[in-house]
Amino acid sequence: MAEIRRRKFAASAWIPLRAVQPICEQGNRCHLGFKDEFFGAGSLAVPVALKDKATKLGWSDVGISHEHRACVDDDSIDIAALQEIAAPPKSEKWGSLKSLEKVLATVCSPEEARRALTPLVGTYQLRLADAHLPGSELAEAIKLAGIDGSSPALHQGQTLIANCASAAMAIATLLERLIKSENDKGNKNG
Structure with a gap:
């Protein structure tokens, strides 16, 4: 199984992970x-064969910045690779976020995996809100994203970004646990 994952990983796209978490803010901006x-963290998973190229990347290529860059959305997640690790029952069809949740649940409790992804599920539902969600479901999406719908719009946006960053950090931590688990299995198998 580990060999299959290695082959998939080697042929996969580079995956940047970024997280920013505010620690404190005092005073008035621009005063x-x-x-x-x-706290800011940026990481990049690359195939081992491309390690030399990756070592030449600078902080601005991998880390956090204020520039707008391409992002990963749920449509760009490799569902097939996730479902090699955690396959859905034949009667169910999982999307990318559900597949990621089930993979994370291989190294933590299902509740912890769900908690880690909840802000992203809410954010995804908010993305669909204009075109698809009725008002009652919009309220649920806001709740899932961890936003106080009665707060000012600017604060709601700030909270959404912070909650997504926290979710990214939680997911990164769980993925590190998964990688360690897979490495430990590989070492035991020889």
């Missing part, structure tokens, strides 16, 4: 004494 601290 003397303003302080803004945050």
Whole structure:
């Protein structure tokens, strides 16, 4: 099984993961004494064969920045690769987020996996809201994304971004656990 995953990974696209979590903000932005601290992390999974190229990348290529760049959305997740790790029952069809949740649940409780993905599910539903969701489902999407619908729009946007960043960090931590688990299995099997 591990050999199959390695072959898939080697042929896959590079996967950037980024997370930003505010730590504190004091004072007024653009005024003397303003302080803004945050934790930021950026990582990149690359096939081993391309390791030399990856080592030449700079922080701005992989890390966090204020530039708008391409993003990963649920439509670009390789569902087949996920379902090699956690296959759905024949009677069910899982989308990308459900498949990712089931993969994460191989290294944590199903509840923890669900909690990690909940803000992303809510965000995805919000993305569909204009075209597809009736009002009652919009309220549920806002709740899943962890947003207080009564707060000002700017605060709602800030909360959405922070919740997605926290979700990305939780998912990254669980994926690291999965990689370690797979490496441990590989070492035991020789």
